[in-house]
Amino acid sequence: MRDDTAPQLGQHDIDRATLSERGTSLAALLAELGLDVVVPPDAPPDAPPDGWRVLTPGEPEGASMLLGTPARDDGSAWRVAQPSGATGGPAQLNVHPDILPLRPSVAERRAGLVLRWPTVTRDLLDVDALAVDIVNEGAERWMPSGDGLPAFAALVPVGSESAPYFFGFTVGSDLPVPLDPGEYRRTLARVDASSWERLHPGPHRVTAFSPFLRLTSPETLTIHLTAEVIAAHRRQPAHSVPEPQRPRELAEERLRIVRAMRVGRDAFPRLADAIRDLRDDERALSRIQDILGCAYDEAQAVYNLQLRRARVGYPDVLALEIEALEQELATPGDDEGAAPVE
Incomplete structure (x- = not known):
């Protein structure tokens, strides 16, 4: 489930309808789901016994199911748990050690923010200097709500409509500050090192994105990548390698x-x-x-x-x-x- 308008617990988008359900006991819910689950002995002793419901259903091929129960009467905080999905015996139920606050949706938390390429980036068109501005174009002060704002850049060959992109996180960095209307924060949009293995010389479209708030630059730049630039960014193998995968x-x-x-x-x-x-x-x-x-x-x-x-x-x-x-x-x-x- 991916819904920018849905409230969140952690990074999970939550169906609003599930928040108002009455819920049931954890044992009854696990039995209803057909899960043979062992509750770990170090589970928080204050985990509520009742009110449990499925907040995020499991998806095919390993996506996590999220179970939860209100930790406060007003529903502003939740105790959550996830079945491990392990095979070969009883699965493990991982009860989160902390109570998670119910967060506004991604759309609400990013309201007013846009990614904009500044003039210096447009002029230089340097793949190692892809500065991007995080601008508050809203009418009100934007306040951080716990999300980092790292910026990344995706390179796609001109004429190609699609390409996978990757990114690496440094948790705890890129923490933003409040922005009044019209203010901006300039940061470097980094190209993930693994991306260079699939690139070839020629013109490429460059899109900036920030994953936590799911921001994507509405405008793309065009940069011409030479064989020398690509070679300089690729990891140099110690031995010959097989033909790269598609x-x-x-x-x-x-x-x-x-x-x-x-x-x-x-x-x-x-x-x-x-x-x-x-x-x-x-x-x-x-x-x-x-x-x-x-x-x-x-x-x-x-x-x-x-x-x-x-x-x-x-x-x-x-x-x-x-x-x-x-x-x-x-x-x-x-x-x-x-x-x-x-």
């Missing part, structure tokens, strides 16, 4: 891995117990494969997952990356079905 294949492969990382994140307590006493990495990887029912490379991704990326509260960086990849693959385009960036 862009859609890269997006599908990354989506498969990130989904496995999210399933592994949700099963962290169980995985930690399972591998604690194993003697080497290979045994640990084999055990992760058995628990999650996943491929070897997926187990490696879970095993190497940074603890920073295990946070479920906002920003849920794995959920955001999965959402972006699913968007790119959802609409058929010129490049084997990749979706447009704008």
Whole structure:
């Protein structure tokens, strides 16, 4: 579910109708959903026993289901939980350790903000100096509400209607300040390093976007990329590499891995117990494969997952990356079905 007008808990868009439901006991809801779930012993003791309902339904191929119950009578804060989706036995129910405030929708939180290319960027057309302005074009002061405003740039060959794009997060950076009407904040729109592997010389359209508030520049720039510029930005392999995958294949492969990382994140307590006493990495990887029912490379991704990326509260960086990849693959385009960036 992606709805910019929906309220949010963390980074999850919530169907407004579910907020007014009466709910039921957690045990009854899990039974209704057909989930054989083990509640972790370290679940918060103050988690309400009643009022639970499905806030966000699970989606195909690993997207998380979100369950919740009001933590306050006025519905301004919620206790939430997510089934892990693990296979090979009872799933893990991960009860979020913190109470999450019900947030206004993305559309409300970004009201008045637009991304605008400044004159200096238009003049230089330098892929390493893609400054973009976050401008308050509204009539009222814009106030931050906990979202970072990192900016990224997507490069799409002129004449192509679509291409997958990727981005990396540095959580805690790019925190914005209030902006009065007409004020702006200038920041660098970064091109993700992995993007250069699929680029070829020629003219490219450049679109700026900021993922947390789902802002996209209404106007694109055109930059001519030379072979020298592309080579300078590509990672230099130590050995010869096979022919690069097509862009859609890269997006599908990354989506498969990130989904496995999210399933592994949700099963962290169980995985930690399972591998604690194993003697080497290979045994640990084999055990992760058995628990999650996943491929070897997926187990490696879970095993190497940074603890920073295990946070479920906002920003849920794995959920955001999965959402972006699913968007790119959802609409058929010129490049084997990749979706447009704008």
